[in-house]
Amino acid sequence: MPSFRALPPSLLRQGARSKTQYEHDARRIHVPVSQAMVDCAVYCDGNRLPGKYTHSAALRKVHDIETEGRDAFVWIGLHEPDEHQMQAVAEVFGLHELAVEDAVHAHQRPKLERYDKTLFLVLKTVKYVDHESIANARQIVETGEIMLFVGADFVVTVRHGDHGGLAGVRRRLEESPASLKLGPYSVMHAIADHVVDTYLDVTDLIETDIDAMEEDIFSPLAQTEIECIYLLKREVVELRRAVSPLTIDLQRIGTDHHDLINVEIRRYLRDVLDHTIKASERIASFDELLSSLVQAALGKVAMQQNVDMRKISAWVAIAAVPTAMAGIYGMNFDNMPELHWTFGYPAVLTVMAAVCFLLYRTFRRNHWL
Incomplete structure (x- = not known):
């Protein structure tokens, strides 16, 4: 490997560069x-x-x-x-x-x-x-x-x-x-x-x-x-x-x-x-x-996104029925229809399930689900 002092003067005049760079240039020249x-x-x-x-x-x-x-x-x-x-x-x-x-x-x-x-x-x-x-x-x-x-x-x-x-x-x-x-x-x-x-x-x-x-x-x-x-x-x-x-x-x-x-x-x-x-x-x-x-x-x-959005909308519609009924009967009022009826709770659940089932069948028939 050439020494730093043995480098050509043209390289030494190029300015303050590292010894390693000078030696690298010298090797490339030869x-x-x-x-x-x-x-x-x-x-x-x-x-x-x-x-x-x-x-x-x-x-x-x-x-x-x-x-x-x-x-x-x-x-x-x-x-x-x-x-x-x-x-x-x-x-x-x-x-x-x-x-x-x-x-x-x-x-x-x-x-x-x-x-x-x-x-x-x-x-x-x-x-x-x-x-x-x-x-x-x-x-x-x-x-x-x-x-x-x-x-x-x-x-x-x-x-x-x-x-x-x-x-x-x-x-x-x-x-x-x-x-x-x-x-x-x-x-x-x-x-x-x-x-x-x-x-x-x-x-x-x-x-x-x-x-x-x-x-x-x-x-x-x-x-x-x-x-x-x-x-x-x-x-x-x-x-x-x-x-x-x-x-x-x-x-x-x-x-x-x-x-x-x-x-x-x-x-x-x-x-x-x-x-x-x-x-x-x-x-x-x-x-x-x-x-x-x-x-x-x-x-x-885009078509796949439309199909996905349609499915999401159908499930949202189905979920909206029990949500609405639960929201109504969840209000704290004394004078509400069938509030103190013995079969009121199972009746509401039955109505929820029936409506959700009908909506599900309708959406399936229309290929939304």
Whole structure:
């Protein structure tokens, strides 16, 4: 661990900060890029070259291959790099500082930006959180992010979140050299296709939850819990924010940037766009359906409240008869009818019971009880 005196002067000039904070900053400055690197590979003519590379050595290898007249590119994958690690990669690959800042801090909306000859694409990843029932769930959709820097001879992917790993995408591409021969933008297509496929999978699972909730709402004996509908509606809104903006960006890729993306890749991206539109339309239909379910649930709750109030009113009417009679004969007057009659007390109780029984039968016949 570096000592307080061994810290760089730039840190010592920042003001009165704690020794622990200085040492923490020093450790972060010296954390190598390899700590955030998931994989780094050089691909030539669609095949992965053997060996392990650093990000700078991989790019030098690509340049050496290109001088021989062969096509090659490097694909480096990073997981939640800090500012200094990302800056080290940016200096090697010439990434724009604004895009680098977005890649470090994450929490970006899906977007596509171009910086000279480099495309910067932000994708929202989604994951369905398993749960026994919606009533016990606290989260249904978990989101993350994947940022792609795609240039003429490199792909840099930055992933945020514990899901959305790209190892499977890399493995499938390496098993298909013909796809990798199309260049770095084939990697961009494969990642976008993988992310959009997860959108469709998640929408299928959410549709199952909505069907179960719809069945509960329209079941006469089931208890209606509006909170569950609002939870699912909130998750659908979050999913819509992840999917809907991507439709516009994929359309732009298909119509713009012809100087960067060849015709074959644009054809593949149009297929990804079709799947994205399908997912977006399904999510929009979920939102409308949940809004309808909210109205149906509110109507059911109102109906249940009316039934409860009717039952309460019926019991109050029944209870009012003995209450009124007991109140009358409970007054302290000497001259009251049948006050000193031997059978007065049982007679009053009999009248009370008879009237209450008649009222009960009447309310039951009218379905108030």
